[in-house]
Amino acid sequence: MSRIYTWVCCFVALMPGWAAAQPAVGAATPIEAVQRFHEALKSSDPETAILQLAPDLVVFETGFAEAHPRAYADNNLALDLAFAVVTDRRIVEQVERVEDKIAWVLTRSELTSKPGTDPIALRQTETMILRQYADGWKIAHIHWSAHPFERD
Template sequence: MKRLILAAVLAVSAPSAMAHEPAVAPASAQAVDEAAAPAIAVVDAFHAALGSGESDAVLALLTEDVMVLEEGGAERSREEYAGHHLPADMAYAAAAEAEISRRVAWVEGDIAWVLTEGRTGGTFNGRTVDRLTAETMILHRQAGGWRIRHIHWSSRAPT
């Protein structure tokens, strides 16, 4: 129960994330359950695929019923995400550099939570980007391994 409360607090109060290609966080900035390592590998593979424009690889890491929350909107399936934000997310991930400042992750049964805070910078669509980011990913362990069932990205300008 404490972990669910922590996840809710972090999801509501953490700085936001539109960044999609994290770098490795210093060990001191991580609070990671060892059992979460395979789920984290899926999150990192997702970001790598976004950054390299590999849409098939991105989609293979999502459940069919994935829920993606971003910029106040919702995409309620893998198909909907593929037809809407995926191309823009790949373009952004390819253009922006991301750095992880903090990551927490844990597993309970067949569910894993990976919560990441960071910062993105660079140039996108001719504009300078500097955003503090937060990302929540909830993964479900299935017969074929971990798949992303929920993504919530938000971001804000640094203060």
């Protein structure tokens, strides 16, 4: 009996911390899903990044297309994680539009290298189309485009 009591006490004691560490699967708003995705990239957390993606995700980037979350995870996610770690992202403009269970978030940002890394200065446009599921908003399409700019 004392062994069961010990296990129950450990479970109850650890449960709040574990539950707090687990992100909700779907986001409450489209902007929240986009923010979670970028925060996951910045913190090198591929699992949380993937949780923000719809099962029929399509990613367009520099003329290439990834037509499934698994294809994106297998081919480009590691590069996007590594890039996010060495750059700072400053949002210049962000617009959200929601119509029923479909939304889009359009973002213009500046990506610059962190000190001590190779120089990077890019202006990026990002289009994310999201779909609302029973558990929240998920990203169904990502389109990234960027070009260099001169830093001050």
